Amino acid sequence: MKLNIALLAGDGIGPEVIEQAVKVSDAIAKKFNHEINWKPALTGAAAIDAVGEPYPDETHEICASSDAVLFGAIGHPRFDNDPSAKVRPEQGLLKMRKKLGLFANVRPTFTFPSLLDKSPLKRERIEGTDLVFLRELTGGIYFGEKGRRDEGETAFDNCVYTRAEVQRLAKKGFELAMTRNKKLCCVDKANVLETSRLWRETVQAMEKDYPEVEVSYEFVDAVAMRLVQWPNSYDVLITENLFGDILTDEASVISGSMGLMPSASLGADIGLFEPIHGSYPQATGLNIANPMATVLSAAMMFENFGLQEEGKAIREAVNKALNKGIVTEDLADGGTSYGTSEVGDWLAENI
């Protein structure tokens, strides 16, 4: 296969972890006879510094004309405590999601047996957890009209959803559930929000098309609780943008393997693949960041092209490294640890 992959390293540790994912992907390409054409482009604070824009048009053109996007991380602390900053890296992210039509954010939470003890949860609570969130990513309160009135004294944000938006996300949810344990949980706040009632009635109407899928409806506050209590009771969860933002992050820390969690954002055409961890500014340039989440994001990318064997080869290399202790300091428990690029080299060699 010939693959054009846009490479958006971004900020902080982004460039370091992306470099390792490139090494590993190139090793996969060599082994399985693919050709990858990497197309680097600017994004995030790095792009603001270079061209004054977090998601420049040129970057968009590169992404839009590629088969997939491999993404590092964005965000820089100098923007965080300045709510009035005119240009923020996050705007680039939102613009990118919208312009590339990436409406479904796929966020798995699973456990690695060797890392179970890193979880803040007791072993018996977390064991066997293997769930996936599908978060709607281009609608809701993120993209509704927002602003001020009364001379700045009143602020508003509008949350809007159409039935079609819910349907396309829910469809992916039902289909994903069919390939897994056939359980789907629709997370909403239908006891308060009209948008949630639209979500619930739309999913209810789709149930008949997937008679094998067992569908449940839970309020977002209840899910926030059950994720901590019984995370292994879930299979596939679908939800709107803001609830998904909160719950997927909550879900990510329960496993003890947060630094290893990949994600995908899918749309009609191309997909974007990125680790869930952020730009981790304090670690920038120190060669200590864990590249495995980004490497596993590359695995999701291959799998999304239908290249299951390739994805599996990456997952196996990561498992092997974990078992052999070829890990960065976050996973070394004070024992021998390796640098970001050493872990990347080892993984590439073991493909």
Added chain:
Amino acid sequence: MKLNIALLAGDGIGPEVIEQAVKVSDAIAKKFNHEINWKPALTGAAAIDAVGEPYPDETHEICASSDAVLFGAIGHPRFDNDPSAKVRPEQGLLKMRKKLGLFANVRPTFTFPSLLDKSPLKRERIEGTDLVFLRELTGGIYFGEKGRRDEGETAFDNCVYTRAEVQRLAKKGFELAMTRNKKLCCVDKANVLETSRLWRETVQAMEKDYPEVEVSYEFVDAVAMRLVQWPNSYDVLITENLFGDILTDEASVISGSMGLMPSASLGADIGLFEPIHGSYPQATGLNIANPMATVLSAAMMFENFGLQEEGKAIREAVNKALNKGIVTEDLADGGTSYGTSEVGDWLAENI
């Protein structure tokens, strides 16, 4: 003191747990020479059944003319999966909050040493946790304009906040922090939402009036993570209505003492006090529900009248019961357990 207390037992186990809180409060009144005049009123599904309305005007008049409201729980499963039901118990709750002006929901999460092992979190993560959420309760997306357009195909919910609404909530937060560890965390999503930017800038402007309070600003998704990772790093957290709904429920399960957590909803005049657990329909009438959260809500009520000794006496009785194993089956670990009313009797006798 002469106290008029509106008594809203509500649905499910509400009446049973409220009965115990009344016993205990009456024992306090006797011991400390107060006079409590209980004024029962209908709410929730019970009120819908009786008069077709979850928060009838008569109930409002009783509440508004009382010094405080003691509340059980509302909610009935027959309304849950019917998003189109015209009258829902939750509407009564929202109407009550709004009409009584209960803008600050106070939700402590603390630990009882004897219950630490009930937490889904590891002991070292949860030990020493003692945090309080102040959730804004009468604004935001709960009360903004909501509805449908395009013949029902599009739904919308509007989130609105004014600076004054943020200020009165934040003021309570700063004041509460001053009586505790002097740390205040403002939880928002200022990287995306305009209402959050208003929250952040308003709180920032108030910092100078409380120079001793150490203020931090965290995104709601980050807090959803840190609550599971390091709950004991928080002191007082302030946040808007919907974030508060999700995060306070998440916080409630981390302690292992969820069934014991009380809450208060405060406004300009009267306060409402209620356990955080719901109506627990499956347990209705079985005399197995744990009354301690409701009893501790009564303690918060006395403390809010400035009656600290009275509150303390209740807390001590609860601690004594826990240490002696005078508990309902949820806390009995398969050992001897007592009924709801027996626990209530024991607490009242031990005041």
